[in-house]
Amino acid sequence: xxxxxxxxxxxxxxxxATDQRVVLLGEDILDPYGGAFKVTxxxxxxxxxxxxTTPVSEAGILGVATGMALRGLRPVVEIxxxxxxxxLADQVINHATKFxxxxxxxxxxxxxxxxxxxxxxxxGPTHSQTLEKLFLGTPGLKVLAINNLTDPGQILFKAILHDxxxxxxxxxxxxxxxxxxxxxxxxxxxxxxxxxxxxxVSGLLADQYAPTLxxxxxxxxxxxxxxxxxxxxxxxxxQAALQLAYEDELFVxxxxxxxxxxxxxxxxxxxxxxxxxxxxxxxxxxxxxxxAEILARSVENFGEEIYKIQRVAALDSPIPAxxxxxxxxxxxxxxxxxxxxxxx
Amino acid sequence: MGKSTGVSGGRGxxxxxxxxxxxxxxxxxxxxxxxxxxxxAEKIQGRSSIAINFLGDGTMGEGVVYESINMASLWSxxxxxxxxxxxxAQTTPVELNLAGDIPSRFTAFGIKTTVLDSSDAIEIGxxxxxxxxxxxxxxxxxxxxxxxxxxxxHSKGDDTRDEDQIRAIRNSRDPIPLLAKxxxxxxxxxxxxxxxxxxxxxxxxxxDDPFPEILT
Numbered sequence: 001x002x003x004x005x006x007x008x009x010x011x012x013x014x015x016x017a018t019d020q021r022v023v024l025l026g027e028d029i030l031d032p033y034g035g036a037f038k039v040t041x042x043x044x045x046x047x048x049x050x051x052x053t054t055p056v057s058e059a060g061i062l063g064v065a066t067g068m069a070l071r072g073l074r075p076v077v078e079i080x081x082x083x084x085x086x087x088l089a090d091q092v093i094n095h096a097t098k099f100x101x102x103x104x105x106x107x108x109x110x111x112x113x114x115x116x117x118x119x120x121x122x123x124g125p126t127h128s129q130t131l132e133k134l135f136l137g138t139p140g141l142k143v144l145a146i147n148n149l150t151d152p153g154q155i156l157f158k159a160i161l162h163d164x165x166x167x168x169x170x171x172x173x174x175x176x177x178x179x180x181x182x183x184x185x186x187x188x189x190x191x192x193x194x195x196x197x198x199x200x201v202s203g204l205l206a207d208q209y210a211p212t213l214x215x216x217x218x219x220x221x222x223x224x225x226x227x228x229x230x231x232x233x234x235x236x237x238x239q240a241a242l243q244l245a246y247e248d249e250l251f252v253x254x255x256x257x258x259x260x261x262x263x264x265x266x267x268x269x270x271x272x273x274x275x276x277x278x279x280x281x282x283x284x285x286x287x288x289x290x291x292a293e294i295l296a297r298s299v300e301n302f303g304e305e306i307y308k309i310q311r312v313a314a315l316d317s318p319i320p321a322x323x324x325x326x327x328x329x330x331x332x333x334x335x336x337x338x339x340x341x342x343x344x
Numbered sequence: 345m346g347k348s349t350g351v352s353g354g355r356g357x358x359x360x361x362x363x364x365x366x367x368x369x370x371x372x373x374x375x376x377x378x379x380x381x382x383x384x385a386e387k388i389q390g391r392s393s394i395a396i397n398f399l400g401d402g403t404m405g406e407g408v409v410y411e412s413i414n415m416a417s418l419w420s421x422x423x424x425x426x427x428x429x430x431x432x433a434q435t436t437p438v439e440l441n442l443a444g445d446i447p448s449r450f451t452a453f454g455i456k457t458t459v460l461d462s463s464d465a466i467e468i469g470x471x472x473x474x475x476x477x478x479x480x481x482x483x484x485x486x487x488x489x490x491x492x493x494x495x496x497x498h499s500k501g502d503d504t505r506d507e508d509q510i511r512a513i514r515n516s517r518d519p520i521p522l523l524a525k526x527x528x529x530x531x532x533x534x535x536x537x538x539x540x541x542x543x544x545x546x547x548x549x550x551x552d553d554p555f556p557e558i559l560t
Contacts, residue, residue: 023388049388055418060377060411067381070367072389075381090408094371095378103362104353
């Protein structure tokens with residue numbers, strides 16, 4: 001049983017061994033500590049010349065990595081907490097993601113920003129947020145979020161070695177200790193993988209290597225609601241779907257997104273044109289988030305084929321440190337189950 | 345002029361230049377870590393290239409500058425920082441936005457710093473050349489702070505300084521008349537003619553060239 005942490009760690013070893021152009025930068029990533037969440041454990045011992053433990057300078061690190069990418073390297077940056085993405089926003093938005101376009105395709109910036117994200121660990125208001133929403137829709141930036149249904153190492157491998165544009169690679173913290181689900185554990189579902197055939201969205205390729213998954217309950221009646229989600233919420237939605245099926249005989253299918261931005265609505269449409277109801281579930285705050293965009297696109301594209309559409313998200317509140325208060329702010333299985341029951 | 349033959353095919357303006365190894369952007373301080381990263385990449389790939397990063401007195405207000413010069417010194421990165429201290433940032437004189445002094449900002453991070461008070465291109469050129477040799481040979485950063493003056497507005501019509509003051513600065517510090525002193529009148533005339541001709545041709549070509557295709 002490989003955990004998500006092990007998969008990511010093995011992949012980092014693998015890419016550094018495979019390609020001399022890969023360099024790793026981040027705070028506190030040296031052994032024996034090996035990074036705040038241990039994703040980089042062992043790397044500095046195996047590849048001391050290509051591992052840079054950095055000052056506490058998120059914007060500076062991102063800029064240095066961008067410069068390295070312009071000069072032939074393939075840097076991977078670890079940002080210790082997703083909350084600190086605000087510190088490097090200018091480097092991502094006004095520099096790394098602009099260069100290919102504003103220098104007229106004469107350069108590319110192959111750069112992966114790995115970032116632990118999300119709450120449920122009692123870290124409080126500034127170490128628990130789900131902030132990728134601030135970067136979604138940034139032209140020139142791919143935002144990927146891993147889940148426990150696809151080996152995240154394979155996605156990271158391709159992001160580092162095969163993608164020539166900046167990638168924000170979001171790793172929910174709760175996922176680290178979880179196993180990548182195997183066929184037995186997902187045997188209640190038929191899982192189909194959606195990869196676009198080199199479809200370009202906003203100048204970047206959609207879902208080329210970061211698949212969207214469609215989970216349909218095996219041997220179940222036709223579902224009458226689709227849940228779309230990403231990240232660790234996919235696991236909560238999977239559990240909610242099972243609970244709804246076994247306890248309430250309500251059948252829903254799931255569309256689990258990996259590439260949040262840029263994106264195509266097609267895989268969601270494929271599911272919703274059968275179920276006509278869509279619930280969008282995210283850990284980020286409710287207002288102006290990922291779910292709002294999915295709702296907008298669905299309403300624009302699905303017309304009368306969609307009967308009901310709703311969101312489950314975190315409250316529009318900072319995340320408290322106390323577990324009981326944190327649980328009240330973040331969406332859980334109960335919220336999903338309750339909303340589904342209201343919609344069908 | 346936004347034409348298809350412009351430096352970035354019409355996608356960038358005067359702030360977004362890229363030609364060979366020259367890059368510029370319009371956000372102050374943002375290019376400093378990028379130049380450090382470029383130089384570091386050259387170093388770890390075993391090449392002897394260096395990076396040169398141009399900054400101004402106004403840029404000293406951006407925090408990322410200090411993150412970057414820290415890393416440049418910490419990792420002994422072959423980069424020359426050139427600070428053009430023209431004593432004014434857009435409309436704000438340096439006295440109103442900068443505490444302490446500029447050279448100390450670099451020496452505080454252990455970066456060898458040279459200060460020039462000059463607009464003599466020959467003097468600046470030879471100093472910079474010597475520094476570039478040292479940066480390359482020692483594979484370590486240096487900074488060159490050039491105290492100078494600005495002769496025109498930041499953008500177009502945003503110079504709030506007294507016109508007489510600007511005229512006086514230009515008369516004493518304009519680098520072109522300074523250079524011209526070493527040339528004969530005939531040589532100056534022929535250079536002026538050549539430059540005029542080149543600029544006119546480039547301008548006319550740009551006028552005649554099409555706008556870029558609109559991509560959907």
